[in-house]
Amino acid sequence: MNVNAVTARQRVRSLSGIAAATAIFLALTGCGSVGSKSSEEKLGYTPKVQEIQTSKDQVNEISSRILDWMGVKGKLTESGAAATICEAIDPDFKEYYLIHHPWSVYGLKVDSFQQAMENLREELPKHGWKITRDGHTDSIARNPEITAVDEKSHHIVTIEWTKNRSNPKQILFVNVNSRCYRAPEGTDISKER
Structure with missing residues (x-):
């Protein structure tokens, strides 16, 4: 009990x-x-009230900048940022949300993957991102992985270079996530997924 x-x-x-x-x-x-605990106590901050489309646009823009900072040309998965559940305070997805944008780059020359990771190690800190992890995934594959936090907006990005996998094609997986936001009063966030 x-x-x-x-x-x-x-x-x-x-x-x-x-x-x-x-x-x-x-x-x-x-x-x-x-x-x-209150929402603020659970999260450690007060969620900003913001329109969902504005939040999506911000995350899509961050993803675009990260791709530019990689400095490589390849094929991209076609997906955009989407609103999802802020599990810590609103598992029913009624009032609070966060933005998640998973995407990947593939079809690069073999040496371009390493170059993209090196470019990110250099570019992220130049643009206000703090690298909080630069190592390997905890999986059996032990793929290279970088995690960074934007020190102003608190967005988080994780980039994994899947070079050790059963499928011989290497991929750069990118996940960009926002903090939790509160939707403006009257917003039906269930329609925004």
């Missing part, structure tokens, strides 16, 4: 009827203030 629920039951013994039942329900579901 949830410890917060037990504590809530002890606190509401003096309450009667509906008030007591409501307090216990809120504690059990994590929706009440008893033993629960």
Whole structure:
């Protein structure tokens, strides 16, 4: 049983009827203030209120800049940024969202993959990104991977060079993610996926 629920039951013994039942329900579901944290406390920041399309445009622009910084020419997967669940505070996707943009570059000359990773190591810090990880994935393949955070906007990018895989074709996988945002009042975010 949830410890917060037990504590809530002890606190509401003096309450009667509906008030007591409501307090216990809120504690059990994590929706009440008893033993629960605010959105800001869970995230460590206050989510900015922003239109979903504006957030998508920002992430698409970041992806475009990252491609430029790679300094290589290849084929790209065709996908755009999309709104997704901010799991930490809104698993029902009602009010809060984050933007996720997975894409990849492939069809490069073999030596271009290494060059793209080297270019990113140089260009990301020049443009306000802090590299927080530069090593290998935790997978069996141990592919090279760079993770960086934009120190102003707090967007996160992860680039994985899948050179050690069963399929002989190498690929640069890129994932760009935003922080959680709060949709403007009246927005039906379920239509924005």
